Amino acid sequence: MELQKSFDTPKIVKIEKVIDETPTVRSLVFSDEVFSNVLPGQFAMVWIPGINELPMSVMISTEKGKAAFTVRRHGYSSTELYSMKAGDLIGIRGPYGNSFTIRKGKLILVGGGTGLVPLIRLVTFLNQNDDVTLIMGAKTKNEVFFEDLANKLLEKTKHQVIVVTEDGSYGQKGLVTDALEKILDKNTFDAVYTCGPEKMMHKVVQIASSKKIHVEASIERMMKCGIGICGSCCFGEVMACKDGTVFEGQFLLANKEFGHTHRNKAGMLENY
Ligand SMILES: Cc1cc2nc3c(=O)[nH]c(=O)nc-3n(C[C@H](O)[C@H](O)[C@H](O)COP(=O)(O)OP(=O)(O)OC[C@H]3O[C@@H](n4cnc5c(N)ncnc54)[C@H](O)[C@@H]3O)c2cc1C
Ligand code: FES
Numbered sequence: 001m002e003l004q005k006s007f008d009t010p011k012i013v014k015i016e017k018v019i020d021e022t023p024t025v026r027s028l029v030f031s032d033e034v035f036s037n038v039l040p041g042q043f044a045m046v047w048i049p050g051i052n053e054l055p056m057s058v059m060i061s062t063e064k065g066k067a068a069f070t071v072r073r074h075g076y077s078s079t080e081l082y083s084m085k086a087g088d089l090i091g092i093r094g095p096y097g098n099s100f101t102i103r104k105g106k107l108i109l110v111g112g113g114t115g116l117v118p119l120i121r122l123v124t125f126l127n128q129n130d131d132v133t134l135i136m137g138a139k140t141k142n143e144v145f146f147e148d149l150a151n152k153l154l155e156k157t158k159h160q161v162i163v164v165t166e167d168g169s170y171g172q173k174g175l176v177t178d179a180l181e182k183i184l185d186k187n188t189f190d191a192v193y194t195c196g197p198e199k200m201m202h203k204v205v206q207i208a209s210s211k212k213i214h215v216e217a218s219i220e221r222m223m224k225c226g227i228g229i230c231g232s233c234c235f236g237e238v239m240a241c242k243d244g245t246v247f248e249g250q251f252l253l254a255n256k257e258f259g260h261t262h263r264n265k266a267g268m269l270e271n272y
Helices: 076-082 113-123 147-153 176-186 198-210 249-254
Strands: 007-014 017-022 025-031 043-048 052-057 066-072 089-096 106-112 131-138 158-165 191-195 214-218 246-248 261-263 269-271
Touching: 007 025, 025 076, 025 089, 043 076, 052 066, 052 076, 052 113, 066 076, 066 113, 106 113, 106 176, 106 198, 113 131, 113 147, 113 191, 131 147, 131 176, 147 158, 158 176, 176 198, 191 198, 198 214, 198 249, 214 249, 246 249
Parallel strands: 106 131, 106 191, 131 158, 191 214
Antiparallel strands: 007 089, 017 025, 025 066, 043 052, 043 089, 214 246, 261 269
16 A cells, blocks of 8 residues: 655636535545545545645545545534535645555454444455454444445455444444453454544554453644644644554553543643
8 A cells, every 4th residue: 555645736626516525524525637536544634725724534435536535513623624515625735644554354443423434435445355343433323324334335345344332222332442342252253443533542542452352542632734834733742633543552552641641732632
């Protein structure tokens, strides 16, 4: 797998289609040959003209030569991006960051919310002879998305997609980490991949590591430049944008920040 060469000046692309995934999450589809081929875990810096620039994982599109951003409406900037329409223009630079390593065999992917974006892209890189379990978590039924897409992408592969909701309104009741623990108690796996809220990823990495299973997580930090200059994404001794965003379990568990603290927009350490 080779990293795509990145470009650091924003390239202007037109949003061609807007897909409502849930009442608060939308995918914005655009055409771009480079971004349609990025590796799982890579991200873009997305310029919302007149508003801000935000880091976003690159979502797949089922159409050739296209890619997407799957945006949760949250604060001011993400709400502006979420509210953009087909025909609107955004700037994209990148792709940045490293990638999940592609392993073979029995694999578990554990994701929550828009953390599913790099995991869905990872699914498209897996081998048809693999045995894939995808555990996806949401607070409640109407926040579940990508279940059908995951089943479709994995239809030729031995697989199961397990949906977990905190309130039990759909799928299994509880947390994705409960489902993971149950599965790992009875089965062995070759690798675990995770992306989502950091507390969740911390637990996933602890569980997998205690069973001596290779585990990788893609972490989020405040990102301004995306290319290792500004330092806003520092994560212990490393830069999340340049050295990550994907790190292995042992490295993560040795990093005191993982699962506990992150830096805010002013660079101050805050607890999760
Ligand atoms: C590598 C990476 C990939 C991401 N992928 C996605 C994705 O696929 N979909 C998605 O909806 N969101 C994604 N995010 C989160 C996204 O960049 C924003 O953090 C989020 O949309 C909130 O932004 P806001 O300005 O609306 O919120 P605000 O209300 O301004 O801030 C709320 C919180 O969002 C975080 N945040 C704000 N600005 C940034 C920034 N420049 N860099 C990192 N965190 C920030 C901070 O924790 C902040 O406290 C990703 C973040 C990173 C680092
Ligand atoms: S975002 Fe600037 S160094 Fe990583």
